[in-house]
Amino acid sequence: TRHRIAVIPGDGIGVEVTAEAIRVVDAVADVEWTSFDWSCQSYLDTGKMMPDDGLEQLRPFDAILLGAVGYPGVPDHISLWGLLIPIRRAFDQYVNVRPVKLLPGVQSPLRDRTAEDLQMIVVRENSEGEYSNVGGRQGLGDYEMALQTAVFTRHGVERVVRYAFELARQQNLPVCSATKSNGIVHTMPFWDEVFQDVAKEYEDVPSEQCLADALAARMVMAPQTLGVVVASNLFGDLLSDLSAAVAGGLGIAPAANLNPQRTAPSMFEAVHGSAPDIAGKGIANPVAQILTAAMMLDHLGETQAAVAIEQAIERALADPGARTPDLGGSATTRGSADAIIAAL
Amino acid sequence: TRHRIAVIPGDGIGVEVTAEAIRVVDAVADVEWTSFDWSCQSYLDTGKMMPDDGLEQLRPFDAILLGAVGYPGVPDHISLWGLLIPIRRAFDQYVNVRPVKLLPGVQSPLRDRTAEDLQMIVVRENSEGEYSNVGGRQGLGDYEMALQTAVFTRHGVERVVRYAFELARQQNLPVCSATKSNGIVHTMPFWDEVFQDVAKEYEDVPSEQCLADALAARMVMAPQTLGVVVASNLFGDLLSDLSAAVAGGLGIAPAANLNPQRTAPSMFEAVHGSAPDIAGKGIANPVAQILTAAMMLDHLGETQAAVAIEQAIERALADPGARTPDLGGSATTRGSADAIIAAL
Ligand SMILES: CC(C)[C@H](C(=O)O)[C@@H](O)C(=O)O
Numbered sequence: 001t002r003h004r005i006a007v008i009p010g011d012g013i014g015v016e017v018t019a020e021a022i023r024v025v026d027a028v029a030d031v032e033w034t035s036f037d038w039s040c041q042s043y044l045d046t047g048k049m050m051p052d053d054g055l056e057q058l059r060p061f062d063a064i065l066l067g068a069v070g071y072p073g074v075p076d077h078i079s080l081w082g083l084l085i086p087i088r089r090a091f092d093q094y095v096n097v098r099p100v101k102l103l104p105g106v107q108s109p110l111r112d113r114t115a116e117d118l119q120m121i122v123v124r125e126n127s128e129g130e131y132s133n134v135g136g137r138q139g140l141g142d143y144e145m146a147l148q149t150a151v152f153t154r155h156g157v158e159r160v161v162r163y164a165f166e167l168a169r170q171q172n173l174p175v176c177s178a179t180k181s182n183g184i185v186h187t188m189p190f191w192d193e194v195f196q197d198v199a200k201e202y203e204d205v206p207s208e209q210c211l212a213d214a215l216a217a218r219m220v221m222a223p224q225t226l227g228v229v230v231a232s233n234l235f236g237d238l239l240s241d242l243s244a245a246v247a248g249g250l251g252i253a254p255a256a257n258l259n260p261q262r263t264a265p266s267m268f269e270a271v272h273g274s275a276p277d278i279a280g281k282g283i284a285n286p287v288a289q290i291l292t293a294a295m296m297l298d299h300l301g302e303t304q305a306a307v308a309i310e311q312a313i314e315r316a317l318a319d320p321g322a323r324t325p326d327l328g329g330s331a332t333t334r335g336s337a338d339a340i341i342a343a344l
Numbered sequence: 345t346r347h348r349i350a351v352i353p354g355d356g357i358g359v360e361v362t363a364e365a366i367r368v369v370d371a372v373a374d375v376e377w378t379s380f381d382w383s384c385q386s387y388l389d390t391g392k393m394m395p396d397d398g399l400e401q402l403r404p405f406d407a408i409l410l411g412a413v414g415y416p417g418v419p420d421h422i423s424l425w426g427l428l429i430p431i432r433r434a435f436d437q438y439v440n441v442r443p444v445k446l447l448p449g450v451q452s453p454l455r456d457r458t459a460e461d462l463q464m465i466v467v468r469e470n471s472e473g474e475y476s477n478v479g480g481r482q483g484l485g486d487y488e489m490a491l492q493t494a495v496f497t498r499h500g501v502e503r504v505v506r507y508a509f510e511l512a513r514q515q516n517l518p519v520c521s522a523t524k525s526n527g528i529v530h531t532m533p534f535w536d537e538v539f540q541d542v543a544k545e546y547e548d549v550p551s552e553q554c555l556a557d558a559l560a561a562r563m564v565m566a567p568q569t570l571g572v573v574v575a576s577n578l579f580g581d582l583l584s585d586l587s588a589a590v591a592g593g594l595g596i597a598p599a600a601n602l603n604p605q606r607t608a609p610s611m612f613e614a615v616h617g618s619a620p621d622i623a624g625k626g627i628a629n630p631v632a633q634i635l636t637a638a639m640m641l642d643h644l645g646e647t648q649a650a651v652a653i654e655q656a657i658e659r660a661l662a663d664p665g666a667r668t669p670d671l672g673g674s675a676t677t678r679g680s681a682d683a684i685i686a687a688l
Pocket residue numbers: 182183213424428581615
């Protein structure tokens with residue numbers, strides 16, 4: 001079947017890596033791409049990150065492939081809260097899945113760690129929590145203050161925790177729930193309670209609760225003890241960057257913003273950002289976005305095509321010539337993708 | 345001069361490592377110790393983590409040396425919010441300083457990193473921010489929710505940022521401010537603004553602002569680029585555990601809760617917790633708490649004694665016989681401290 005995908009290349013290296021991901025997907029699946037040039041650039045021209053009916057334009061698609069948004073000069077809270085966050089929320093993409101895996105030819109910054117030690121999946125709550133609209137500023141001068149209210153609902157926590165347990169059961173992995181209940185005393189003990197309730201339904205899945213600070217240390221000291229890590233929006237954000245770092249860097253870390261009930265399109269976007277510092281040089285690593293596109297194909301039921309891409313990446317990266325500078329090679333973005341296509 | 349110190353050994357390994365820190369301090373300085381047995385154990389007996397006039401009992405002392413509190417069965421939000429957090433706040437210990445440094449004989453979990461690469465000081469806001477009392481729960485069943493409001497004041501942010509710049513200037517280090525302004529859109533951009541205002545007063549100190557997620561990755565990928573990291577209560581908590589991990593673990597990471605204006609006693613407590621899993625076995629690493637005691641002596645003006653302890657630790661650890669199991673050795677808590685005292 002032909003899949004209809006909305007593409008938002010966005011800014012910086014988002015544009016560069018997304019172009020390569022499209023080429024790779026075209027080599028294995030039948031996709032009709034519709035491109036939307038919503039970005040910080042279009043914001044500077046139009047004053048909007050996307051048109052007023054942007055969400056309605058996206059809704060009919062089978063999925064969304066997003067490059068990255070963000071550009072020096074456009075405050076992040078405009079670029080992200082005018083595009084990325086509204087899409088995640090309006091389309092109820094309440095799970096952000098971020099798997100990491102040490103690929104062949106990629107070195108972990110950790111000493112003596114093998115590929116077996118470095119396989120984790122961060123399941124991040126993606127619709128509520130610390131990323132809230134509730135808050136503001138008050139007062140003047142020395143007496144000015146800013147307030148922000150994190151909002152956790154039972155419904156919201158339960159569904160993401162349940163997703164994590166289902167995934168862990170299917171992949172035969174343990175679940176670790178990361179909170180900070182000794183410091184954040186209202187919302188985090190609530191998360192813990194909901195986690196314990198859901199865990200009762202999955203007694204076959206080994207599970208534990210840990211403090212997020214200790215878990216950050218453990219990702220570095222003992223990553224082999226981790227499988228699925230489930231965490232709030234903010235902790236999932238930090239821990240997924242960290243897990244990507246220990247498994248070889250942001251250049252190879254994919255992500256999926258999922259609406260598991262499929263009541264609206266899911267969105268696929270690598271963990272890395274628009275990286276203005278290296279944008280336009282043709283040296284960005286396309287692997288993260290190509291793996292992200294493979295997650296998209298898997299979500300669309302094209303399991304074989306997804307696996308084929310993953311395997312092609314592993315084969316291609318075994319050759320130093322396919323590695324971009326972040327992996328110690330000198331391949332260009334396009335050259336790296338060419339090698340992956342050749343390996344397909 | 346004789347210093348009057350309040351000691352709260354607390355729970356678990358807190359008791360064990362504090363006993364050793366006291367022995368080491370006694371070898372180099374004139375201190376009168378007054379011990380308070382406030383702990384989770386006393387909570388189970390009395391229903392209180394400390395007496396009603398606990399803070400008034402502590403106030404006359406020159407400083408407080410705290411082991412750790414926390415015990416399975418006593419919820420953290422009772423043990424910590426009944427003792428640690430009230431002391432930090434009532435005594436206006438608004439800076440939590442957490443330096444890390446790779447010691448001789450200690451291996452970093454990072455590949456190819458030397459002691460020069462691994463020297464960072466996390467300056468954590470310690471009085472407000474995400475650790476707030478403001479919040480609660482509402483609703484029933486599926487509709488239950490928990491809310492928690494982070495509170496940042498200009499006064500609160502300014503003073504800790506200024507502390508970070510002073511420290512950086514004195515130590516000739518760059519400052520990196522960690523926020524998450526693209527996700528936490530009310531409080532974090534406020535922190536950024538205050539940071540930029542203060543930075544103008546320190547144009548001789550190199551400074552930058554980074555996203556906390558990217559910074560977590562950078563601590564693993566490029567720790568040598570970091571000097572002083574200043575962050576909110578929550579981010580400082582996570583980043584200090586992480587910086588300790590990359591520099592060889594929590595067993596050697598000291599911390600100081602400082603009231604820089606000295607209007608009340610400061611409190612000294614290693615980064616690690618009460619570690620119930622290894623408590624009572626005599627294998628906890630005392631180095632973190634001994635280094636913490638050295639920070640206390642430094643704060644009390646006993647700079648020479650503080651330096652002597654640091655040097656003794658470096659000399660002692662060069663011998664594998666002084667290293668506890670977390671450092672790959674087989675020394676006991678007491679044996680490790682004995683070696684440090686012998687090296688003095
Ligand atoms: C025990 C806990 C409340 C505490 C904190 O988060 O402040 C601890 O993790 C620390 O870092 O001192």
